[in-house]
Amino acid sequence: MSTVDKQLETVRETIDEVVPREITISDVTYEGPELVIYTRDPKQFARNGDLVRRLASELRKRISVRPDPDVLTPPSRAEEAIRKAVPDEAEISELDFHADTGEVLIKATKPGVVIGQSGETLRKITQRVGWTPEVVRTPPIESATVQNVRNLLQQERDERRDVLERVGRQIHRExxxxxxxxxxxxxxxxxxxxxxxxxxxxxxxxxxxxxxxxxxxxxxxxxxxxxxxxxxxxxxxxxxxxxxxxxxxxxxxxxxxxxxxxxxxxxxxxxxxxxxxxxxxxxxxxxxxxxxxxxxxxxxxxxxxxxxxxxxxxxxxxxxxxxxxxxxxxxxxxxxxxxxxxxxxxxxxxxxxxxxxxxxxxxxxxxxxxxxxxxxxxxxxxxxNDYQTDREDAERKLLELVRETHDRDGTVVVPSPAVGRSQELMLVLEAAMRAGDIPEMPIYLDGMIWEATAVHTTYPEFLREDLRDRIFDEADNPFLADAFEPVDGDADRAALADGEPGIVLAPDGMVTGGPVHSWLEHLAGDADSTLAMLGYQASGTLGRRIRNGWDDLPIGDGGETVSLDMRVESVDGFSGHxxxxxxxxxxxxxxxxxxxxxxxxxxxxxxxxxxxxxxxxxxxxxxxxxxxxxxxxx
Structure with a gap:
């Protein structure tokens, strides 16, 4: 018997001493860093609210309790029971059952209503159907990325469990x-x-x-x-x-x-x-x-x-x-x-x-x-000498560039990483437009910026508290402002470049490639437009060369160059560093x-x-x- 198996045998003995006799334990195993306890009596576990806490304290390990798959209520019947147990005001949008873990993911507009006072509704769900509920808020912008990742993990659940069990044994080896x-x-x-x-x-x-x-x-x-x-x-x-x-x-x-x-x-x-x-x-x-x-x-x-x-x-x-x-x-x-x-x-x-x-x-x-x-x-x-401009001063300078470029009927192109700085800029521009500090105009979100924004709204708990509150309020969600327009393909870019004044957020931030190259092909020769460089430009990148004064840009297929007649401005202070x-x-x-x-x-x-x-x-x-x-x- 391996050292890990001996550990699990000892752990099982401790669990049997703590868990009441009416609760059957079918398996105990390591899955990744967690000790996972499978039981044929998940409803009894749910009624003993302090039992998991006592086990974690006794064993000094992270513990997950999962129902044995044989005792789970079939998903169709479980869904009916869950919807009956949860008040309609929770606005459940989706139930996703994961048989490998015995968990049901409940998406709802109001997660607190699903949870209930002191978790009472969650316990009621487990008592009725055996499934362990996990509650998430229905995101205001659905993310294909998040859904694809969750689907992949569901499809590969057997392989993933094998991976987790192997990792768990490796962690707890002698x-x-x-x-x-x-x-x-x-x-x-x-x-x-x-x-x-x-x-x-x-x-x-x-x-x-x-x-x-x-x-x-x-x-x-x-x-x-x-x-x-x-x-x-x-x-x-x-x-x-x-x-x-x-x-x-x-x-x-x-x-x-x-x-x-x-x-x-x-x-x-x-x-x-x-x-x-x-x-x-x-x-x-x-x-x-x-x-x-x-x-x-x-x-x-x-x-x-x-x-x-x-x-x-x-x-x-x-x-x-x-x-x-x-x-x-x-x-x-x-x-x-x-x-x-x-x-x-x-x-x-x-x-x-x-x-x-x-x-x-x-x-x-x-x-x-x-x-x-x-x-x-x-x-x-x-x-x-790497002292960035104060954030408020940086915002004022950017908004001034936007106003001046708009007055010339030009377009402001901002090379920006899709994740992080683009969402920061969206907040700055939305607030300025709402306050009347810049004229109303379209703000084009190119490449994967809109999808990255959807991922941000899926995980509001990782954002500032005041922003999280606004995201939860559909009428006040800054990412849903009317000015934001996702861009789809170069035909869109060509048409928009010839249209009304606007603001373009386009990856990537160092101008090494991506949608920003297409915008430069269309607008580099427009002296009324502005290229706003906001972030760090690494040595050897086209962004660094533009900052150093290059005006013939190697952009496009076949090695041709375009002449840069746009106004080029650097605005420090928006870095995520x-x-x-x-x-x-x-x-x-x-x-x-x-x-x-x-x-x-x-x-x-x-x-x-x-x-x-x-x-x-x-x-x-x-x-x-x-x-x-x-x-x-x-």
Whole structure:
């Protein structure tokens, strides 16, 4: 009998001691980081409201209780019973039954009515039909991406359960080493922006944090070295994803080409956006005549292997590593990833990308942790002069550009990432138009911006509280303003470019490709129009070249160029990244203060400047690592 089986046998004995005799336990198993208890008496479990809490306290594990599939009421009868149990005012829009987990997903306009006082209605549902209800709010904008991801997980439920059981046994295996050390190896993202990838290793475990690409380049992280996949894909216990932007996630599906078959930990919106962004990148790469690094089946593999976590959940991901995700304030579902290693041995936090102050979309990044000895900190705007314009001043400048361009009968084109900044700009423009600060005009949302916005409205709990309240109010939902018009294809762009003045939000933010190239083909020669550059432009991208004064742009098929006669304006202050002051404030107010800081994800000068400043001003040991360097901390 394996060590894991002996553990489960002991756990089963404890469960039998705590659970009343009238409740039958049919199986106990690990699925991912959770201990799952299957019972033939889910209704009895539901009547004992404190039973799960007592078991979790006794066993010191995350527990899910699921009904044995044999005792579930057939979905057609269960749906009828659920609709009878829930008041009509809840406005149930959909019931989705998941036989593999015994859960029924209830979509409703008013989730609180479904839940009932102190969860009374949920308990009533389980008592009547056996299914475990999970309640979500019906999103105001339906997302095809979210639905496709959920359908995939439902279709692949048997394979997914096999994956989760295998991962669970791996997490709870017997320790194999008495040594103690903690190391971080830099696979990418050091003294550069892009291809973020880091290996956190102990004698017992290896975890890959992020696996991104380089904007406008085919460069990849150093995945083939022995510390990563050079020693075999099975040497990696887990992948942890800070957020879904491609410079952090774009090559995650490639891991399955290497034979990786383990878990990917992230938040739920990060999982869905991973699918949206990587599939879009595949389409763009193929459309440009290049060979993609993986195919869509690998994206499906990545989605099937995700294990989603909430902010603040402490989760075992390896025998000696616990993971906790904290809000990074950067993008929907973005996370500062905190690793507790060993029995109090060491703690490491990876910032991913962070925004320290509140924005219209998000609260600022969390920087309070139980312990942190080493912080791996992004340095995108870490240079000594990288102070962004105040957000209110940036908004005023943008609105002034909009008014001036409108008065000239021109169009404002804003290259913008589809996820994050586009939704921030939608809020700014909607508020200004509602207040009369800019004239009413169409705001064209190109590429996947509308779909990304739909994903945002699916997960309002990850947004600012005041924005969440507005999204719940159909009459006040800013994303449903009449001015917003999704754009579909180049024929639309050509017609709209010749039409009335407007505002265009078009991916991508660094002008490396995508819909923004089509808009430039149509409008680059129009001196009455404006190209508004709002975000960071990485070295080597067309966006950086435009900022540096290029006026012959290599856009279109066949290598031709277009002359840029549009007015080009830079407006700092809209970045989803903290600027130099924000990065210093994040570290200065961090509780507890880290002992060491590794400055990554920035140009060489930015990482070195920030490292030097943190050393001199805050008396910290700091480093500006190079790719392929390894740091040992214990």
């Amino acid at each position: 320790p194999m080493s008495d040594d103690e050390y903690v190391r971080i190896t830099m696979l990418g993202g050091c003294r550069e922006v892009g291809r973020n990838a880091f290996i956190l290793s102990t004698p017992e475990s290896r975890v890959l944090i992020d696996c991104g690409d380089v904007p406008g380049s085919s460069q990849q992280p150093y995945l083939e070295i022995p510390e990563a996949f050079g020693a075999g894909a099975n040497g990696i216990d887990a992948v942890v994803l800070t957020h879904a932007h491609l410079d952090h996630s774009g090559l995650v599906p490639l891991l399955f080409e290497y034979g990786y078959d383990g878990p990917i930990y992230c938040t739920e919106p990060t999982r869905d956006l991973l699918g949206l962004l990587t599939l879009d990148a595949l389409d763009a790469t193929t459309g440009e005549g290049h060979a993609p690094p993986y195919d869509s089946e690998r994206v499906r593999d990545a989605i099937k292997h995700t294990i989603t976590l909430e902010y603040g959940d402490v989760t075992d991901i390896a025998p000696d590593i616990k993971l906790t995700l904290h809000d990074a304030g950067h993008a929907l579902g973005s996370a500062v990833t905190h690793f507790h290693i060993g029995d109090g041995l060491y703690n490491v936090a990876f910032s991913g990308d962070i925004h320290y102050d509140d924005t219209r979309l998000f609260e600022g990044a969390t920087n309070e942790f139980p312990r942190v000895e080493t912080l791996v900190l992004e340095s995108t705007y870490g240079g000594r 903290a600027d130099r002051q924000g990065l210093e404030n994040f570290v200065r107010t961090m509780n507890p203060s880290p002992e060491k800081v590794l400055c990554v994800h920035g140009d060489e000068s930015a990482t070195q400047d920030l490292s030097s400043a943190l050393y001199h001003d805050h008396n910290l040991r700091t480093f500006s690592p190079k790719n392929l360097e390894t740091f040992r901390f214990v």
